[in-house]
Amino acid sequence: MLLNAAEAAATLDCIASLACVAREYGWVRPRLVEESVFDVVGARHPVAELIANKSGVYVPNPIQ
Secondary structure (H helix, E strand, O other), rough: HHHHHHHHHHHHHHHHHHHHHHHHHHHOOOOOOOOOOEEEEEEOOOOHHHHHHHHHHOOOOOOO
C-alpha cells in the first residue's frame, strides 16, 4: 500500500514538473494527422538547447 502511494506521488511529481517546464520554455504537444508524413518545424532538443543558451545561440531544425 505504501509502495503504491509512493509510486503515485512520484508519477504526479513527474507530470507536474514536465508541465512547469513546458510552460516555461513554450513546449507544445505534437499535432497528429492522418497522412503518413513526419514534418517537424523548429525541432529542439531540450538539453542541447539549455547548454547552447548558456554559451551562444541555439538554432532549431526542421525535420521532414
